[in-house]
Amino acid sequence: xxxxxxxxxxxxxxxxxxxxxxxxxxxxxxxxxxxxxxxxxxxxxxxxxxxxxxxxxxxxxxxxxxxxxxxxxxxxxxxxxxxxxxxxxxxxxxxxxxxxxxxxxxxxxxxxxxxxxxxxxxxxxxxxxxxxxxxxxxxxxxxxxxxxxxxxxxxxxxxxxxxxxxxxxxxxxxxxxxxxxxxxxxxxxxxxxxxxxxxxxxxxxxxxxxxxxxxxxxxxxxxxxxxxxxxxxxxxxxxxxxxxxxxxxxxxxxxxxxxxxxxxxxxxxxxxxxxxxxxxxxxxxxx
Numbered sequence: 615x616x617x618x619x620x621x622x623x624x625x626x627x628x629x630x631x632x633x634x635x636x637x638x639x640x641x642x643x644x645x646x647x648x649x650x651x652x653x654x655x656x657x658x659x660x661x662x663x664x665x666x667x668x669x670x671x672x673x674x675x676x677x678x679x680x681x682x683x684x685x686x687x688x689x690x691x692x693x694x695x696x697x698x699x700x701x702x703x704x705x706x707x708x709x710x711x712x713x714x715x716x717x718x719x720x721x722x723x724x725x726x727x728x729x730x731x732x733x734x735x736x737x738x739x740x741x742x743x744x745x746x747x748x749x750x751x752x753x754x755x756x757x758x759x760x761x762x763x764x765x766x767x768x769x770x771x772x773x774x775x776x777x778x779x780x781x782x783x784x785x786x787x788x789x790x791x792x793x794x795x796x797x798x799x800x801x802x803x804x805x806x807x808x809x810x811x812x813x814x815x816x817x818x819x820x821x822x823x824x825x826x827x828x829x830x831x832x833x834x835x836x837x838x839x840x841x842x843x844x845x846x847x848x849x850x851x852x853x854x855x856x857x858x859x860x861x862x863x864x865x866x867x868x869x870x871x872x873x874x875x876x877x878x879x880x881x882x883x884x885x886x887x888x889x890x891x892x893x894x895x896x897x898x899x900x901x
Contacts, residue, residue: 615641615830616896617675618888619878620665622646624654628661629668634885638892642673642705644876647680650716659692666700674700677795677832677876678707678777682722682730686737687759690744694768702770706741707795709777710734725756731782732756738774738790745772775830784809788816793828795876799851806831807870831872835860836880837890852880857894864899875899 618635620628620643632643643665647658662674674696679689689706697704710730711717717724725733736754743750744764752759775793778784779800787794794813801809814824836854853863864875877895879887 615673615828615874616899617642617644617673617830617874617876618891619643619677619876619884620645620661621884622648622655622658622661624656628656628665631885631888632665632669632672635888636669636672638888639896640672640888640892642675642876644675644677644705644707646677647683647709648713648716649683650713650719659696663696666696666703670701671703673703673705675705675775675876676707678709678775680711680713680716681708681734681737682711682717682725683720686740686757687744687762687764689737690741691764693741693772694745694764694766697768697770697772698766705773705775705793707775707777708734708737710783727780728782729756731780731786734776734778734783735786735790738786741774773828775828777832779809781812784812785816788813788818788822788824788827789820791827793830795828795830795832797832798834798853803867803870806872810871828874829872830874830876831867831870832876832878833864833867834878834880835864835887835891835895837887837894849880854880857890858898860891861895861898864895868899 618640620631622645635643645658649657666674693706714724733756736757740752740759743752745768748763749761751761773792775795776787776791777795778787817824834852836852837857837860853860877891881887
């Protein structure tokens with residue numbers, strides 16, 4: 615699967631961008647989860663719900679929800695509703711929570727790294743329990759539910775993708791998740807292969823098929839246009855060059871075990887970049 619980033623900016627046109635991505639043949643759109651900041655932005659869940667209501671085929675992914683922002687039981691209910699109303703198009707991405715400054719600013723308390731991983735694991739166990747069992751109870755160190763009923767149950771297994779990096783979080787990914795979606799900036803190629811191996815080893819220890827876990831690389835990209843005088847930015851966190859060069863580099867990342875990519879267009883005109891990716895890069899990746 616090949617996805618395209620949707621900006622959280624409150625000044626953008628997320629529906630238009632998502633429809634454009636759908637027309638271009640992308641498989642999913644995704645957006646990150648940073649509710650606090652000085653730049654005007656939209657709340658992730660509300661944004662993706664609005665997008666889902668105005669598209670028909672393309673999948674909708676959270677990349678990734680910070681677990682401490684929302685009670686897991688409520689996220690379970692929200693996810694079932696959005697998945698059902700969108701016709702089974704939700705990919706629920708979760709993470710332990712990145713920005714301590716955002717937690718502090720919103721009065722949520724700042725979890726320790728261990729608490730972030732524990733909370734993410736407990737959130738997954740609560741969601742899966744509510745999606746499958748009546749009168750579900752759970753007592754964790756971070757979250758709890760007591761004889762909770764969630765109806766209707768999801769009509770399908772809602773895929774859970776985790777954005778994880780540390781040893782304990784990677785182990786939890788292999789043990790519990792349907793997908794792993796690290797970002798290039800936090801998991802550069804020279805480290806990503808070893809991290810993926812840790813995920814796969816944890817899956818095997820848990821008696822799971824490691825090939826059943828989607829490996830999705832979140833990669834900023836920029837296709838330049840030498841004829842128009844577009845020059846490279848030199849940013850090491852962005853794959854840039856001609857369409858052929860970007861395709862070649864992404865194909866090289868496949869050798870690390872990544873079967874899917876979420877592409878984040880970089881530059882002043884994201885729709886132009888999306889078209890360049892769709893016509894000049896996706897055919898090579900799909901081929």
